[in-house]
Amino acid sequence: MSLSIPDLVTVRARHPEAIAEAAARRTRRPLIGDRGRLMIVAADHPARGALAVGDRRLAMANRADLLERLCAALSRPGVDGVLATADILEDLLLLGVLDDKVVMGSMNRGGLAGASFEMDDRFTGHRAEDIARLRFDAGKLLLRIDYDDPGSLATLHATARAIDEMAALRLPVFVEPFISRRLGGAVRNDLSAEAVTRSIAIASGLAGTSAYTWLKLPVTDEPDAMAGVLETSTLPAVLLGGEVGRDQEAVYERWRKALRLPTVQGLVVGRSLLYPAEGTVEEAVDTAVGLL
Template identity: 45%
Template sequence: MTDHEVLDDAAYARILQARLSEPRSLRRALAERPRRALLPPDQRLVVLAADHTARGMVAADSDPLAAADRRGLLSRLLIGLENPLVDGVMASADILEELALLGALDHRLAIGTMNRGGIIGAAWELDDRLTAYDADHVAECGLDGGKMLLRLEMTDAGVARTIELAARLTTALADQALMAMIEPLPYRKDDTGRAVLDTSEHGLVRAVGIASGLGSSSAHTWLKIPATANPALVAAATTCPILLLGGDAGAAWEAVFDRWRQALTVPNVRGLVPGRALLYPSTMTPREAVGRATDLVHGPQSEGAR
């Protein structure tokens, strides 16, 4: 099935025309969509992540522009949302509004990404400023929560501002009883001064502890972290519920899936929030990848079960 078959010309034209003749309909569609409770009966979640383009990340696998085509990205999200066990989408306002205009977020969660100022590859990448939703607009737009990225590197002064921002946002979301989804990741600088992910479990354990302590209340804090070889060790650093990210799995998709399976046995690991791993899988279709992920989290269920 091609992108044009999933998101046909008429539906795509509706988005384009709305931006010209009725721009308020985009935000209204999101704010007035039929809502649902945060958690389903099994208290586990599968949320599709689609906020990467908002900080300039458009590559997937071997294609440097895989996610750059908006119609293609929307089509893959629509394919994922065909599965009734997908709980929602985490994205920037443009993508959430476009999906809402198409009716694809009815009775689904919508999580708004918040700090996208850390453009990938930029000299200021770790000084990750608020450039998308703030907490007030998360509430006003009828969203179910806000997500923030927190990359921790000990030599970059911009990280302190990012920590302070994440703490303020966590407090503001908690004050409105909205999910604060924090993605804490340990980073280091390579020989060229570029920020790169620190894949050590020790570093991730420290980052999880720091993220758990942010804000004036942790009552609505959820963490988004990678699945490691020893997920119980990392999850033991917090009582906050955890969702697992996927990253750009590339040819290692099966290894990512195996780590998800292992990590989901840990009590406070409550689901997945993958993006490119499901939307741009290298070894199967997005529909197949999403189906495997929802079966892993929610168990094989009929559409009527939810």
């Protein structure tokens, strides 16, 4: 039985077993539906301390507000599912909004932005066994590689083993690779065509098999170069949303062009849809679905 948002704390305090029960009765669906495209809403930002949207530093800190926005997004036609950490996915399970949706568990969040250990991005979220136990449908992990930071080696090794563990359970894993650098003390992802090409090549070759590996990729700083960039691998890919910008129409146009490329299977977008610069969540989601 689904709950309302005000009920969540009471149920969590008195009946924690309700989460496993909700997961066990959830109606599942194939990863790729009849449309042959994926539209996933992402909400794994809070667990890495990334609460800002535009100039609102704590916009994602209100959990009830975030859940309302997620429920609105998941109710729209063409939205296939959600990507989030355990706490958010379990709230959504209790709210009863994950039936017939693709549920993707976020696997790593150890390398917090601004921390001295930022590039040692160990797996602090879902394990492969957790995703299987909860009957979720896929996992997602971030792979940032800084050639000047030894922590990236630990991240690479952990990523390869996580892919192996997911493949052993026949669970898809979405790998989000970046070549990253510290600029002025802050880690920045290099979105040049060459850097994204290199990140794809590295991610595609990790682990003992790539049979269940997908790529989650940004549109490069040179959008017209995306066709060549995506020739680096035959792995299926989805596009990520990135930061919220004021010129959302320009972002939509970049997505639209990249979605025409043969290896691109859909979109995984978070703040751009949940906290749109203009209009409602429903309007932003419908626009993104229309791009597919």
